[in-house]
Every structure is written in structure tokens, then in C-alpha cells.
Amino acid sequence: MTITLEELVSLxxxxxxxxxxxxxxxxxxxxxxxxxxxxxxxKNLLDWWWDFFVRQRDDxxxxxxxxxxxxxVWIASGHVERFIDWIVECKNCHGLYRADELLEEKGIxxxxxxxxxxxxxxxxxxxxxxxxxxxxxxxxxxNLMMETYIGPxxxxxxxxxxxxxxxxxxxxxxKLYVTYARNRLPFGIAAFGKVFRNEISPRGFIFxxxxxxxxxIEYFIDPERANDCPYFHEVDKIxxxxxxxxxxxxxxxxxxxxxxxxxxxxVFSNMxxxxxxxxxxxxxxxxxxxxxxxxxxxxxxxxLAHYALQTFDIEYYFPFMGWKEIEGIANRTDYDLKxxxxxxxxxxxxxxxxxxxxxxxxxxxxxxxxTFFAVITEAYTKTxxxxxxxxxxxxxxPYIAGVYPLLSREPFITKAREVHKLLKKKFTCYLDVSGSIxxxxxxxxxxxxxxxxxxxxxxxxxxxxxxxxxxxxxxxxVKISDLVxxxxxxxxxWE
Ligand code: GAP
Numbered sequence: 001m002t003i004t005l006e007e008l009v010s011l012x013x014x015x016x017x018x019x020x021x022x023x024x025x026x027x028x029x030x031x032x033x034x035x036x037x038x039x040x041x042x043k044n045l046l047d048w049w050w051d052f053f054v055r056q057r058d059d060x061x062x063x064x065x066x067x068x069x070x071x072x073v074w075i076a077s078g079h080v081e082r083f084i085d086w087i088v089e090c091k092n093c094h095g096l097y098r099a100d101e102l103l104e105e106k107g108i109x110x111x112x113x114x115x116x117x118x119x120x121x122x123x124x125x126x127x128x129x130x131x132x133x134x135x136x137x138x139x140x141x142x143n144l145m146m147e148t149y150i151g152p153x154x155x156x157x158x159x160x161x162x163x164x165x166x167x168x169x170x171x172x173x174x175k176l177y178v179t180y181a182r183n184r185l186p187f188g189i190a191a192f193g194k195v196f197r198n199e200i201s202p203r204g205f206i207f208x209x210x211x212x213x214x215x216x217i218e219y220f221i222d223p224e225r226a227n228d229c230p231y232f233h234e235v236d237k238i239x240x241x242x243x244x245x246x247x248x249x250x251x252x253x254x255x256x257x258x259x260x261x262x263x264x265x266x267v268f269s270n271m272x273x274x275x276x277x278x279x280x281x282x283x284x285x286x287x288x289x290x291x292x293x294x295x296x297x298x299x300x301x302x303x304l305a306h307y308a309l310q311t312f313d314i315e316y317y318f319p320f321m322g323w324k325e326i327e328g329i330a331n332r333t334d335y336d337l338k339x340x341x342x343x344x345x346x347x348x349x350x351x352x353x354x355x356x357x358x359x360x361x362x363x364x365x366x367x368x369x370x371t372f373f374a375v376i377t378e379a380y381t382k383t384x385x386x387x388x389x390x391x392x393x394x395x396x397x398p399y400i401a402g403v404y405p406l407l408s409r410e411p412f413i414t415k416a417r418e419v420h421k422l423l424k425k426k427f428t429c430y431l432d433v434s435g436s437i438x439x440x441x442x443x444x445x446x447x448x449x450x451x452x453x454x455x456x457x458x459x460x461x462x463x464x465x466x467x468x469x470x471x472x473x474x475x476x477x478v479k480i481s482d483l484v485x486x487x488x489x490x491x492x493x494w495e
Contacts, residue, residue, distance in 0.1 A: 003380045005320040009205055011388070012038070015447050017376070018206060030202030030210030032369075037447045040398035040428065042372055045287065046192060048395055049215050049366065052283050053190055060188035060217060061180055065169030067194060068150070071160050073168050076343035077336060079145060082306040083164060086115050087142040087200055088122065092134025098200050099139045102127055111249050113302040115139040144197040146210075162196035167363060170218040171336040174348045185350050185359055186272070188219035192368070204321055206369040213368035219276065220359035222352065223334070226270035235278025236260030241295035242267060254295050267298075269310040269331040276364045277312050277329050284314065284326075287371075288393045289378050293317045297325075307335040316374040326370040332361040379448060381471075389470055390448030394491045400427035401487065402444040406456040408433045416455045419465060419480060423453070426484050445470055451487060 013019045016035030020027035034042055054060050074080050086099045099118040103110055108125050110118070118139050121127070129136060146162040149155075163169075170177070170189040181187035192215040202208045242262050243254035257265075259278040268274035277296055285291055299311040309332070313325040337348045337358050349356040379390040394400055403420040405412030413433055420431040432440045441452055452468035458477075459465050465483065466475045467490075478486045 002319050003377065003382065005205060007382075008320075008377065008380060011380070011446060012205075012376075015443075017041070017447070018372075030199055030208070032206055032209060037398045038372075041376070041392070041396055041448070042368065044396045044398075045372060045375065046213075046215065046368060048287060049283070050190070050192070052286070053217060053279075057188075059186060060190050060219070061177060063166075063170060063173060063177075063189050063191045065166055065173070065191055065193065067163055068148070068160050069163060069168065069172070072343060073172055073340075074145065074161050076339045077168050077171070078306045078339065079161075079164065079168075080143070083145055084141045084143050085200060086113075086118055086139035088136040088139050090129035090132060090134040091137060093129060093132040095129055095131045096142075096200055097130070097136075101201060102130070102136075105130075109251075111300060113300060117302065142200060144199065146196040146198050164195055164197050165365070166191040166193055166195065166214055166216050167218055167332075167365070168336070170216075171340055171348075171361075172344075174220075174337060174340075175346060178350050183351055185225075185352060185357065186219060186221040188217045190215075190217045192216070204324075206373050207318075207321070207324060209369055212370075214365060215368055216363060216365040217276075218332075219272065219362045219364075220350075221270075221272050221362065222350075222357055223360045224357075226272060226360060229271040229275045231279075232260075232263075232271055232275050235275055235282060236263070238278050238281050238291070240281055240291055243295060243297040245298045245300050248298070248300065254297070268312075270360075270362075272362050273310065273312075273329065273331050276362050277314070280314055280327055280329060280364050280366075284371075284374075286393075287375060287396060288391070289316065289374055293378065295323060297323075305330065307332045309333050309335075316370075316377075318374070318377055324370070326374050327364065327366045329362070329364045332363050334358045334360055336361065387442070387445065389445035391471055392448035392450075394450040394494055397428075397448045397450045399429055399444075399447075399449045400491070401429040401451045401453050402440065402449045403429060403431045403453045404437055404440050404455065405433055406437055406454055408435075411460060412455050415459055419453060419455060419483070422480070423484065423487075427487065429453075441468065441473075451490070453483070 015037055017038035018032050018034050021031035021033045022028045054062050087096050088099045089096050103121050108121055122136055145164055147159050149158045150160045151158050177189055195214045196211050199208050199210050202210055236259050238259045241254040241256050244267055259274055263274040293316055295315050297313045297315050304311055308330040311328055311330040314327040315323040316326045317323050341348050349358045379392045381391050382388050401423055403416050405416040423429045444452055450470055454466045463480050464477050465480055466477050468475045
């Protein structure tokens with residue numbers, strides 16, 4: 001059954017997943033807090049990302065950078081000048097809106113994101129202020145960077161920026177990482193952490209926040225070997241809907257094709273770019289997002305960020321708000337390294353057999369909130385009899401097991417405590433003794449607990465317990481002494 005945004009938002013609050021920040025003061029638009037369940041799922045998601053893209057590879061090195069950097073970084077990177085959205089102002093009530101969003105919300109297709117084209121569409125379709133119906137101004141630039149002051153004096157000289165991406169830390173530390181990577185190419189740097197953007201209209205629950213977490217890789221390649229990716233066979237058979245800029249401009253639908261065929265057709269700027277799109281799809285599919293619900297959309301020229309030669313968004317189909325970007329994979333070329341060389345006067349290249357190579361950079365960049373949002377949307381399952389459960393992979397589940405005494409009295413409770421103590425050493429698990437067993441199962445299902453372990457009358461006789469499977473509600477009986485091994489095997493075999 002289809003899920004509504006209201007149902008999901010309500011579940012998230014009721015079950016301690018995510019809720020608006022500072023709610024007793026009316027909240028604060030674009031800022032959210034994760035509750036006891038959400039914080040576990042979020043940590044699992046990020047840990048899985050780190051494991052997949054850093055620990056399981058030998059070509060990507062980690063970095064955990066500071067949020068606030070020397071402000072000159074953001075001048076050199078072009079963000080102070082060009083990290084902008086086009087906004088329009090209502091001439092009557094002075095409400096401010098993102099021009100592209102106003103158009104998209106009215107179902108108006110945009111094939112050119114320049115201010116002139118946005119203005120033309122607004123006039124052609126007579127788009128008015130959504131709040132008072134007033135006439136809208138011409139689009140003007142709005143910089144998304146949040147500012148703060150460093151030191152005791154608050155003036156122009158002490159302005160610093162809350163980072164809007166982690167990428168710049170990887171560029172400014174490049175020289176160090178060339179030595180950590182022992183002067184070879186390709187290599188990548190991975191970083192994650194909070195970023196801040198002064199979004200005009202935060203909306204769509206956690207889709208557009210003002211504070212969110214990003215997880216990014218800057219993957220540096222030799223431009224002379226941009227089509228020489230030894231791992232391409234890992235991803236070339238992945239089939240997905242791809243929407244190139246040409247097909248978008250012609251008004252055609254995305255075409256289903258393999259990453260290999262799309263690369264051979266010249267869709268991607270190079271083979272490494274195609275590889276990182278494929279690798280991202282592989283990861284999304286591992287964390288439980290069906291490829292059927294994903295598509296790859298190329299940015300139009302007028303939509304590209306100032307640093308990008310070509311960008312593909314991976315979009316997820318949210319049943320309640322349509323296709324939305326959850327990841328961007330850009331070819332940033334040598335744009336950033338060259339700009340930092342110019343501004344810092346440092347030499348940012350890799351010495352390679354007599355050549356001084358300024359690498360090109362492919363950047364897969366995930367928003368943790370949006371990926372989290374897609375994961376729980378995908379996992380949300382409502383059966384025809386009204387049962388709700390989150391079909392989460394055990395690696396993402398907030399708890400692997402819930403332990404329940406069938407009756408909330410002795411000797412069931414003491415036995416349940418023993419089992420809980422045994423499992424806690426190996427898995428995330430909790431003990432729930434309150435309410436009927438049916439209610440305890442229902443609560444666990446709603447937050448995606450993988451297995452329910454029940455201590456019943458037979459347990460007291462033969463030291464066995466039942467394992468209940470969240471998705472099917474089937475049960476098996478195992479000896480307590482075999483419980484840890486059985487759960488480990490069930491997780492190992494999970495599909
Ligand atoms: N370093 C490249 C970069 O920052 P981006 O497309 O601006 O690229 C990367 O952001 C990802 O961050 C997006 O794909 C999206 O998942 C997430 N993101 C961007 N703005 C966001 C916002 N306001 N709220 C939540 N997530 C956001």
C-alpha cells in the first residue's frame with residue numbers, strides 16, 4: 001500500500017526516529033533532531049557507507065575535517081561568488097522563493113536554469129506569489145553560505161563560513177594526501193560531516209534542510225588515463241534508467257540501459273565517471289533501495305555547479321513527491337586544485353614518471369538525510385490488514401533483536417534478562433516487558449527490529465526460545481545456547 005508523507009513523518013516522531021529541532025519553541029525550519037531509534041539507523045547507514053567506500057577498498061583514504069576553514073578557501077573555490085540560487089521576491093508581501101522550485105511545483109518543465117530563462121517561464125505561465133498572489137520580481141542571486149564571526153571583534157574582517165560541502169577540505173589537504181597515497185594515481189579521499197546551507201525554502205520533511213550531513217569522495221585520476229578504470233567490470237552490467245541532457249531537452253523519457261552501454265554510447269565524461277555512478281547504484285541497491293526506484297539524470301548545462309564539467313544526479317522515486325536527487329556525481333576536472341594553486345601559491349600536483357600531473361576529480365557526494373529518507377521510505381511496508389513494518393536490512397536496523405518475556409512476570413522476566421545479557425554482547429538488542437506481546441511485536445516492527453526473541457512456557461522447560469521474523473511473522477524455535485550462532489547465520493544469509 002502506498003505511503004503518505006504524513007504517515008512517515010508521524011511514525012518518525014512517534015517512534016523516536018526524527019523530529020523537528022527546538023519544537024517547544026515552535027521548531028526552527030530546516031533543522032532536525034534524531035531520536036534513539038533514528039540515531040542508530042543513521043549511524044549504521046554512515047558506517048556502511050564508510051565500510052563500502054573506504055575500508056573495503058585500498059585506494060580511498062579517510063579525512064575528518066574541521067567545519068570552519070580559512071575564509072580564503074571559499075573565495076578560491078568560487079563559493080563566495082557563485083554558490084547561489086536564483087530567487088524571486090513578491091512585490092506585494094516581500095515573500096522570497098526559489099525561482100526553479102516555484103516553477104517545478106506548478107509542473108512547469110525547466111530546460112534552461114539561467115535567470116533569463118526562469119524569468120521568461122514565470123512570465124509565460126503567469127506564476128504569482130504562492131502566499132498572496134502578488135507579482136514576482138526578476139530572479140536575483142542569493143548566496144547559500146552561512147556566516148559566522150571568529151574572534152572577539154564582529155565585523156567584516158572576522159567573517160568565516162560554515163562549510164556548505166566537505167570537498168574543499170580534501171582539495172586543500174591534497175598535498176599531504178599525495179604523500180599518504182605514496183605519489184600514485186588514482187586515489188580518493190573520503191570525508192563526512194555536517195554542512196550548512198541557508199536554503200530559502202527548507203521543505204519536504206528532511207529533504208531540504210539547512211543543516212545536514214554530507215558524505216563525499218574526491219577521487220583523483222590521471223586525465224591521460226581517464227578511460228582506464230580497472231574496476232569497470234564490477235558495475236558495467238548494472239541496468240538503470242538514464243536521462244541524458246539531450247533526451248530531457250527533446251522532452252523524451254529516460255532510457256533503461258546498462259552502465260557499460262551508456263559509457264560506450266558516450267553518455268559519461270569518462271570511464272571513471274561512469275564507474276562511480278555504477279558504484280553508487282551498487283551501494284544503494286545493497287542498502288535496500290531497489291534499482292527500479294532509482295534513475296540517473298544528467299544536469300543541463302545551465303544547472304551545472306560552477307566547478308562541474310558534467311554531473312549526474314541519482315534520483316529516488318518518493319511515492320509522495322516524485323523523483324528527487326539523493327546523490328550527485330560530478331566531474332570537477334582540475335577546477336578546484338588549479339584555483340587553490342592560484343590562490344595559495346602551493347604546488348598541487350602528483351609527480352608521475354617525470355610528469356607533474358594535476359589530476360582530475362570525480363566526486364560522488366551523498367546527502368545522509370536524503371539517503372536516510374529514501375531508505376525509510378523504501379522500507380516502510382503496510383500490509384492490507386494495516387500492519388506497518390520497516391523492512392530494513394539488519395545492517396541498518398536500529399536493533400537486531402528485541403527480547404520479550406511472553407508474560408510480564410516472574411520467572412519469565414528473569415529468564416528474558418539472561419537472554420538479553422547474552423545477546424547484548426554480540427548485537428544491538430533491547431528488552432521489552434511492557435504491554436501485551438502483540439503490542440511489543442507491533443512496536444518493534446514499526447522501527448524495523450530484525451528478530452523478536454520470545455521467552456515462553458516451553459523455555460522454562462527446555463531452554464529454547466522462539467525467533468520471530470519481522471517481515472513474515474514466521475517463528476522458529478532454537479536452543480538458547482545456539483541463539484547467537486543462529487542469528488549470526490540469519491544476518492549473513494540476509495538478502
Ligand atoms: N560537494 C558537492 C556537493 O555538495 P550537492 O549536489 O550540492 O553537491 C550533495 O550536494 C548532496 O547533498 C545532494 O545530492 C543531496 O543528497 C544533499 N543535499 C544538498 N542540499 C541539501 C539540503 N538542503 N538538505 C539535505 N540534503 C541536501
